[in-house]
Amino acid sequence: LKGFRDYLPEQMIARQRVLDIIRQVYERYGFMPLNTPALEYSDVLLGRYGEESDKQIYRFITKDEEDVALRFDLTVPLARVVEQYPDLPLPFKRYQLAEVWRVDKPDPGRFREFLQFDVDIVGSPSMLADAEIIAVMCEALDALNLRYQVRFSSRKILNTLAKWARVPDELVLPVFRVLDKMDRIGLEGVVQELTTGRVDASGDRIPGLGLGQEQVARIQHFLSLPRGSRQDVLSSLKTLFQGVEEAEEALRQMEELDGHLNTMEIPEEKARIDLGLARGLDYYTGPIYEGVLLDAPEFGSVIGGGRYDTLIRRGGSFIPATGASIGVDRLMSALEKIQGKAEKRSPARVLVTVMNPSFLTEYQKMARDLRNAGVPTELYVGPEKNIGKQIQYADQQGIPLVVIAGEEEFSQGVVSVKDLRAGRERSKEISDRRAWLKERAGQVSIPRPSLIPEILRLLKQWG
Amino acid sequence: LKGFRDYLPEQMIARQRVLDIIRQVYERYGFMPLNTPALEYSDVLLGRYGEESDKQIYRFITKDEEDVALRFDLTVPLARVVEQYPDLPLPFKRYQLAEVWRVDKPDPGRFREFLQFDVDIVGSPSMLADAEIIAVMCEALDALNLRYQVRFSSRKILNTLAKWARVPDELVLPVFRVLDKMDRIGLEGVVQELTTGRVDASGDRIPGLGLGQEQVARIQHFLSLPRGSRQDVLSSLKTLFQGVEEAEEALRQMEELDGHLNTMEIPEEKARIDLGLARGLDYYTGPIYEGVLLDAPEFGSVIGGGRYDTLIRRGGSFIPATGASIGVDRLMSALEKIQGKAEKRSPARVLVTVMNPSFLTEYQKMARDLRNAGVPTELYVGPEKNIGKQIQYADQQGIPLVVIAGEEEFSQGVVSVKDLRAGRERSKEISDRRAWLKERAGQVSIPRPSLIPEILRLLKQWG
Numbered sequence: 001l002k003g004f005r006d007y008l009p010e011q012m013i014a015r016q017r018v019l020d021i022i023r024q025v026y027e028r029y030g031f032m033p034l035n036t037p038a039l040e041y042s043d044v045l046l047g048r049y050g051e052e053s054d055k056q057i058y059r060f061i062t063k064d065e066e067d068v069a070l071r072f073d074l075t076v077p078l079a080r081v082v083e084q085y086p087d088l089p090l091p092f093k094r095y096q097l098a099e100v101w102r103v104d105k106p107d108p109g110r111f112r113e114f115l116q117f118d119v120d121i122v123g124s125p126s127m128l129a130d131a132e133i134i135a136v137m138c139e140a141l142d143a144l145n146l147r148y149q150v151r152f153s154s155r156k157i158l159n160t161l162a163k164w165a166r167v168p169d170e171l172v173l174p175v176f177r178v179l180d181k182m183d184r185i186g187l188e189g190v191v192q193e194l195t196t197g198r199v200d201a202s203g204d205r206i207p208g209l210g211l212g213q214e215q216v217a218r219i220q221h222f223l224s225l226p227r228g229s230r231q232d233v234l235s236s237l238k239t240l241f242q243g244v245e246e247a248e249e250a251l252r253q254m255e256e257l258d259g260h261l262n263t264m265e266i267p268e269e270k271a272r273i274d275l276g277l278a279r280g281l282d283y284y285t286g287p288i289y290e291g292v293l294l295d296a297p298e299f300g301s302v303i304g305g306g307r308y309d310t311l312i313r314r315g316g317s318f319i320p321a322t323g324a325s326i327g328v329d330r331l332m333s334a335l336e337k338i339q340g341k342a343e344k345r346s347p348a349r350v351l352v353t354v355m356n357p358s359f360l361t362e363y364q365k366m367a368r369d370l371r372n373a374g375v376p377t378e379l380y381v382g383p384e385k386n387i388g389k390q391i392q393y394a395d396q397q398g399i400p401l402v403v404i405a406g407e408e409e410f411s412q413g414v415v416s417v418k419d420l421r422a423g424r425e426r427s428k429e430i431s432d433r434r435a436w437l438k439e440r441a442g443q444v445s446i447p448r449p450s451l452i453p454e455i456l457r458l459l460k461q462w463g
Numbered sequence: 464l465k466g467f468r469d470y471l472p473e474q475m476i477a478r479q480r481v482l483d484i485i486r487q488v489y490e491r492y493g494f495m496p497l498n499t500p501a502l503e504y505s506d507v508l509l510g511r512y513g514e515e516s517d518k519q520i521y522r523f524i525t526k527d528e529e530d531v532a533l534r535f536d537l538t539v540p541l542a543r544v545v546e547q548y549p550d551l552p553l554p555f556k557r558y559q560l561a562e563v564w565r566v567d568k569p570d571p572g573r574f575r576e577f578l579q580f581d582v583d584i585v586g587s588p589s590m591l592a593d594a595e596i597i598a599v600m601c602e603a604l605d606a607l608n609l610r611y612q613v614r615f616s617s618r619k620i621l622n623t624l625a626k627w628a629r630v631p632d633e634l635v636l637p638v639f640r641v642l643d644k645m646d647r648i649g650l651e652g653v654v655q656e657l658t659t660g661r662v663d664a665s666g667d668r669i670p671g672l673g674l675g676q677e678q679v680a681r682i683q684h685f686l687s688l689p690r691g692s693r694q695d696v697l698s699s700l701k702t703l704f705q706g707v708e709e710a711e712e713a714l715r716q717m718e719e720l721d722g723h724l725n726t727m728e729i730p731e732e733k734a735r736i737d738l739g740l741a742r743g744l745d746y747y748t749g750p751i752y753e754g755v756l757l758d759a760p761e762f763g764s765v766i767g768g769g770r771y772d773t774l775i776r777r778g779g780s781f782i783p784a785t786g787a788s789i790g791v792d793r794l795m796s797a798l799e800k801i802q803g804k805a806e807k808r809s810p811a812r813v814l815v816t817v818m819n820p821s822f823l824t825e826y827q828k829m830a831r832d833l834r835n836a837g838v839p840t841e842l843y844v845g846p847e848k849n850i851g852k853q854i855q856y857a858d859q860q861g862i863p864l865v866v867i868a869g870e871e872e873f874s875q876g877v878v879s880v881k882d883l884r885a886g887r888e889r890s891k892e893i894s895d896r897r898a899w900l901k902e903r904a905g906q907v908s909i910p911r912p913s914l915i916p917e918i919l920r921l922l923k924q925w926g
Contacts, residue, residue, distance in 0.1 A: 007498035008548070008551070009496055035475055090845060093841065124846065263823075348490075376492070382586055383589070
């Protein structure tokens with residue numbers, strides 16, 4: 001199905017390792033897991049993300065005439081949960097790992113089903129919460145040993161820009177949505193969409209917002225402000241927005257956030273202010289963030305998020321909230337580029353082969369004993385009788401040790417263990433790997449009673 | 464949305480613990496993770512499960528005019544994967560954890576979205592594979608410390624029954640589907656559906672299959688065979704089916720399976736033959752299994768599965784396969800009944816409170832240092848200024864330790880740590896828990912430099 005993918009074991013194993021690490025970091029910050037259904041009533045989702053996003057929602061009518069939609073993100077379902085369970089104590093710090101679905105144009109890097117791993121803090125208006133979100137993102141990427149940069153800005157800064165550039169109220173959100181496309185369509189494309197429109201790669205006409213020259217000039221001026229330290233950028237903004245009423249609150253928040261980041265010892269190179277940042281969804285109201293990997297910038301942001309103080313309502317008043325989302329698929333694609341494709345590596349560390357079916361009972365017992373000793377073990381259950389092919393199977397699955405025993409071994413009270421890792425570095429010189437594995441790969445003969453301790457030792461030896 | 468549920472943190476934490484344990488067992492048996500999309504082309508799913516199940520598939524047309532369906536189980540998508548990737552080495556032992564969706568009548572114990580945790584072995588016709596599936600199921604339930612019974616039978620036995628009872632070919636699968644309802648509608652209901660039909664609880668007329676008296680008598684005779692050890696049941700079957708051609712192969716398989724179970728030391732009380740078992744899906748061809756919890760039999764089977772040798776096709780020939788699926792939601796409901804509701808227990812072990820905002824920098828540093836020491840820590844970011852309410856919040860979240868420091872503490876170079884676990888057993892005598900927590904719960908004053916080691920000690924002390 002277009003825009004959908006299978007994750008085969010080699011990819012899944014790499015993905016699970018990454019997810020386990022992220023989950024650990026989220027939990028170290030005290031976030032708690034939540035799960036919501038894949039389907040929601042359509043009216044829960046529609047009208048919360050913005051016009052263009054609404055069009056990307058998978059919506060259908062069930063056999064029971066229910067108007068439903070597939071989860072578009074994890075934020076709006078979180079909002080529904082907070083509204084629906086009034087007893088949920090606040091602040092509510094939750095993480096959620098789940099797939100979301102969007103009817104997007106599928107292309108090699110763009111999918112219609114993707115996995116998001118979100119953290120959010122609901123019930124705190126404080127910049128401390130935003131600082132915690134930025135810190136947890138940094139720590140997750142640190143834990144994955146990645147070089148990254150979290151870039152942040154604020155919808156309040158952009159609102160100030162909109163005022164300063166005299167963008168009419170009804171065009172403010174559309175302007176943000178255009179700015180958000182900077183990465184994809186460049187400054188020229190952005191200017192075209194802000195003014196008279198443009199024709200995209202597939203020949204579709206995208207109408208412009210009709211802004212005037214002076215308005216666009218001001219936006220361009222803002223975008224070209226000199227970059228530098230967080231304090232440098234805040235100083236330029238102070239000068240630029242002098243006298244604009246909205247500026248004060250916007251800048252005060254950013255100063256506060258910067259102060260918290262300093263206390264948490266999050267350095268400039270890990271989290272900087274990026275005035276080019278806008279984010280595409282309508283619900284953001286305060287700080288917004290994105291994270292990019294410095295060794296794979298072409299994948300764009302692998303993390304995104306921001307503050308949304310007017311999305312959640314409880315008994316007539318708004319509940320402030322902020323959070324971020326890791327795009328797991330994009331992160332995994334970027335990781336593959338940085339670290340190379342993961343080698344296939346079965347969880348099994350040992351394959352017990354079936355050399356002679358009349359000893360099946362013995363093979364089963366060996367597998368059982370190994371498993372009981374905590375060694376992930378596969379017992380060969382396939383139809384292949386050829387021992388060379390069974391060994392090749394272990395090699396294909398990334399199982400390092402193979403246990404082999406036939407009539408000869410049993411009569412001598414020993415078992416052979418072949419270590420497929422030995423000589424792996426010489427693999428390229430070997431034209432017939434299967435034959436090589438069978439004849440040459442390091443093999444030791446072990447007295448039957450010592451099998452388990454010897455295998456534990458071999459596994460330990462290689463780490 | 465009817466038939467859908469949120470999993471709040473207390474449930475999710477319990478669920479994750481269970482899933483982690485199951486995953487560990489699956490990996491110890493050498494199964495590898497796989498993931499497939501939630502949506503498939505409708506024609507991938509339709510016609511593989513049986514008529515009634517087809518009606519339960521969520522199917523819709525996308526904006527791109529694609530005829531798609533939500534995943535109904537994890538077996539058919541697995542079959543598609545094996546067919547689609549001809550290079551996937553066999554046997555392919557995979558596990559998959561994913562939600563499936565069925566338009567079922569929602570009632571308190573029945574949901575339309577549920578989580579399945581499957582293991583399957585593709586590419587082995589051997590009963591050894593079935594024995595491994597039964598063993599991995601037993602081990603998963605053992606690892607969860609549950610009292611259970613895996614019950615198994617075989618479609619080949621049921622086919623033999625059908626021959627013996629002279630059920631016409633086109634009615635064989637419909638008869639199995641009726642037998643599968645035994646748990647829900649009882650023997651009387653089954654007999655009605657096999658013959659003239661019946662009216663169900665909601666007044667709907669369910670047509671009968673029109674079997675004759677002699678046919679039904681034979682089926683009833685089969686169902687009433689004496690129970691006993693696996694060998695006892697096999698002996699009765701041998702006697703009953705004497706002279707029926709199909710019996711030989713069916714019984715030979717069951718004998719073989721029994722032998723493997725004996726070798727693996729899976730005792731009678733953990734895995735027995737149950738001739739009442741039928742399973743509802745059409746694709747089964749060999750052994751079929753179900754697992755029930757002995758302390759919560761009313762939840763029915765929490766595991767189900769079987770062999771399906773004609774579902775997967777690769778280049779013109781069938782690939783044999785067998786597997787089982789844990790119904791995670793039902794398992795969790797049963798666990799809640801057996802072990803009681805899980806207490807809410809945030810991953811955070813410490814809450815750093817904000818007693819005086821002018822020391823915020825200090826609180827942030829404490830939280831940072833605790834996290835760096837590996838202690839899951841929450842920094843209070845909510846708007847509540849009252850320290851009693853902050854402590855109550857920790858209590859509600861199941862956070863055991865609270866760090867408190869105000870002007871007095873900082874001037875003396877100390878920090879207070881309150882242990883909310885102390886006195887918990889006296890909770891019921893305490894009318895105002897918040898006041899009690901604030902005034903009375905065990906509190907110690909710790910020199911600031913000793914905070915981290917002291918917290919590590921306190922956490923260790925309680926385990």
